Amino acid sequence: MATVRDYLRPGMLPHIWCPGCGDGTVVGALIRAIDKLKIDRDLVTVITGIGCSSRVNNIMDFNSFQTTHGRAVGFATGFKIARPEMKVIVVAGDGDGAGIGGNHLIHAARRNIDIKVILINNQIFGMTGGQFSPLTPYGAIASTAQYENVEYPFDVCKLMEAAGATYVARGTVYHLSLTEKLIARALEHKGFSYVEVITQCPTGYGKRNKMVDPYQLLMWQKEHAVPVEQAAKLSTKEMKDKFVIGEILVRHDRMEFVEANEQLKEKARRWLKGGGGK
Amino acid sequence: MNKGKQVRFMQGNEAVVEAGITAGVRFFAGYPITPASEIAELMSIRMPQVGGTYVQMEDELASMAAVIGASMGSVKAMTATSGPGFSLMQENLGYASMVEIPCVIVNVMRVGPASGMPTHPSQGDVMQSRWGTHGDHPVVVLSPSNVKEAFDLTIEAVNISEMVRVPVVLLSDAIVGHIRERVELPDPASVKLIERKRTSLPPSEYKPFAAGDDCAPEFADRGNGYRYHMCSNVHNEWGFPADSGHEIADRLMRRLHKKIEVFQDRVTYYKTFEVEDAEYMVVAYGCVARSAKDAVKALRSEGIKAGLLQLQTIWPFPAGIVRKFCAGAKKIIVPEMNMGQLINEVRLASGRDAAGVNRADGIAVSPKQIIEKVKAVK
Numbered sequence: 067m068a069t070v071r072d073y074l075r076p077g078m079l080p081h082i083w084c085p086g087c088g089d090g091t092v093v094g095a096l097i098r099a100i101d102k103l104k105i106d107r108d109l110v111t112v113i114t115g116i117g118c119s120s121r122v123n124n125i126m127d128f129n130s131f132q133t134t135h136g137r138a139v140g141f142a143t144g145f146k147i148a149r150p151e152m153k154v155i156v157v158a159g160d161g162d163g164a165g166i167g168g169n170h171l172i173h174a175a176r177r178n179i180d181i182k183v184i185l186i187n188n189q190i191f192g193m194t195g196g197q198f199s200p201l202t203p204y205g206a207i208a209s210t211a212q213y214e215n216v217e218y219p220f221d222v223c224k225l226m227e228a229a230g231a232t233y234v235a236r237g238t239v240y241h242l243s244l245t246e247k248l249i250a251r252a253l254e255h256k257g258f259s260y261v262e263v264i265t266q267c268p269t270g271y272g273k274r275n276k277m278v279d280p281y282q283l284l285m286w287q288k289e290h291a292v293p294v295e296q297a298a299k300l301s302t303k304e305m306k307d308k309f310v311i312g313e314i315l316v317r318h319d320r321m322e323f324v325e326a327n328e329q330l331k332e333k334a335r336r337w338l339k340g341g342g343g344k
Numbered sequence: 345m346n347k348g349k350q351v352r353f354m355q356g357n358e359a360v361v362e363a364g365i366t367a368g369v370r371f372f373a374g375y376p377i378t379p380a381s382e383i384a385e386l387m388s389i390r391m392p393q394v395g396g397t398y399v400q401m402e403d404e405l406a407s408m409a410a411v412i413g414a415s416m417g418s419v420k421a422m423t424a425t426s427g428p429g430f431s432l433m434q435e436n437l438g439y440a441s442m443v444e445i446p447c448v449i450v451n452v453m454r455v456g457p458a459s460g461m462p463t464h465p466s467q468g469d470v471m472q473s474r475w476g477t478h479g480d481h482p483v484v485v486l487s488p489s490n491v492k493e494a495f496d497l498t499i500e501a502v503n504i505s506e507m508v509r510v511p512v513v514l515l516s517d518a519i520v521g522h523i524r525e526r527v528e529l530p531d532p533a534s535v536k537l538i539e540r541k542r543t544s545l546p547p548s549e550y551k552p553f554a555a556g557d558d559c560a561p562e563f564a565d566r567g568n569g570y571r572y573h574m575c576s577n578v579h580n581e582w583g584f585p586a587d588s589g590h591e592i593a594d595r596l597m598r599r600l601h602k603k604i605e606v607f608q609d610r611v612t613y614y615k616t617f618e619v620e621d622a623e624y625m626v627v628a629y630g631c632v633a634r635s636a637k638d639a640v641k642a643l644r645s646e647g648i649k650a651g652l653l654q655l656q657t658i659w660p661f662p663a664g665i666v667r668k669f670c671a672g673a674k675k676i677i678v679p680e681m682n683m684g685q686l687i688n689e690v691r692l693a694s695g696r697d698a699a700g701v702n703r704a705d706g707i708a709v710s711p712k713q714i715i716e717k718v719k720a721v722k
Binding site: 133337 | 389406407418572573
């Protein structure tokens with residue numbers, strides 16, 4: 067078995083993340099999942115947008131490109147159609163993926179195109195200095211919410227489910243072996259797959275919210291995460307301020323988009339041969 | 345289908361679709377907008393027939409992103425839109441310039457700003473096509489005046505984007521897009537197609553942004569060991585961010601610009617009419633060139649020595665061509681369906697003043713208006 071280091075680009079290390087950041091842990095989980103599944107690394111493409119999360123593909127030695135803020139899913143859609151044999155993985159942050167890129171996320175889920183979105187949710191805009199994101203908790207402090215955040219975060223897993231994603235899961239950096247398993251399951255799943263990983267940002271989020279030590283942020287993940295099986299038995303009140311982890315949705319009743327397009331091509335060719343609707 | 349030469353009665357937007365297919369485009373991503381919607385509609389029919397893909401994206405930002413993604417995956421790709429949608433594509437258009445990804449964007453211009461007059465033509469996006477995205481960046485913009493030119497220039501747009509590795513804009517308009525004309529389409533087998541240069545280096549020696557004398561880097565299809573990174577930050581030859589490297593930034597910017605200079609002659613298209621002894625030189629482009637040609641004919645019949653220089657390439661601005669043809673003229677006239685955009689480039693290139701004929705109300709500049717202007721400045 068190869069080590070994580072075997073999949074890294076030596077010239078790109080050390081990485082640029084702050085001490086205590088969870089992004090590197092997610093990179094480790096992703097690499098271990100790919101290695102465990104024995105996916106040919108030439109057939110892996112990692113696409114990112116802008117933000118701390120976007121730097122994951124600098125250090126991982128796969129096909130990779132970094133795109134514009136929030137648009138990685140759009141780029142990935144074109145790339146997947148052009149190269150259907152590739153495993154196309156989008157890694158986004160919460161600002162990048164659920165904020166500016168939220169529209170693309172729901173539509174890619176609706177199309178059920180076989181791309182894998184790993185949303186690293188550190189609940190803040192990290193790279194730009196700790197402004198609140200659409201996933202920052204209500205009442206939290208951020209550099210643009212110095213009194214407190216009066217916007218409610220949304221549950222992107224529920225949104226993905228409603229939008230038509232066929233694989234939805236959530237893990238945390240604290241629950242790392244679960245997270246690794248969820249990423250592997252997403253990689254194996256055919257169709258639009260969404261895996262959210264709750265992570266910690268001591269610099270942008272923790273220091274303003276009385277959790278300056280990454281350990282405290284990891285403990286917060288531990289205390290607030292509820293496994294999906296357990297969550298089903300809890301009341302709304304008991305689930306207040308908690309979030310669900312585990313495999314939230316797996317469905318096989320929707321055709322994958324690239325495959326549907328291949329069938330469409332056959333139909334169009336038959337139509338052309340028969341003179342179509344002329 | 346499409347065997348040998350064909351005579352067709354077709355719309356400008358339809359010509360763009362057929363030309364794209366002839367040029368090898370096999371991916372189209374778009375979002376409906378008047379007066380460009382027919383391109384998306386026809387692409388949705390034609391793409392699957394030729395083994396390609398049509399995707400209707402959720403907006404123009406995603407359309408442009410998907411087009412670049414497909415081209416990164418080695419498939420020739422294009423999109424089509426109009427002014428407001430073109431504005432939304434600008435960020436990713438800049439991305440394509442910076443990362444040197446070939447692609448074609450058709451802008452069927454309508455009256456702006458904002459929603460303007462959605463069904464009426466204009467030439468209001470001349471400067472947006474040049475400077476719409478942020479930063480210093482090179483562009484190539486072609487402008488057809490009729491259905492045949494829409495066909496031919498779409499093929500050139502695809503070829504140029506592949507050859508130079510730059511996004512190319514086809515600046516059409518509601519007149520060219522919607523008019524129906526008789527056109528002779530060439531035998532697809534006779535059309536010269538250009539593919540981006542593929543590297544012959546092994547993966548271990550390949551650098552995605554290393555360029556030779558022509559400044560256009562060689563492409564490597566991903567897979568088979570070609571495992572590389574691209575990003576739109578200022579990047580080194582390996583494609584990794586070098587955002588603090590002023591020297592690298594300088595070298596990259598200069599190469600991107602020089603690349604267009606190197607290819608300038610090969611991307612410059614124009615037509616002339618009665619220019620040999622012209623005393624009144626009309627410089628026009630797009631749909632207005634049609635009116636200008638009629639005006640020149642009418643003026644000639646009255647014994648007034650008028651001539652037409654029709655610019656089919658408007659960016660990079662063919663300053664040398666304009667200078668050459670305007671040198672002997674007593675007066676220069678630039679009719680445009682805007683309040684005066686390319687006229688300033690003509691002034692700059694010729695070193696002379698020029699008289700504009702301008703309207704931005706969605707009504708075509710008529711031959712009569714041009715004739716009157718020539719007589720007025722005479």
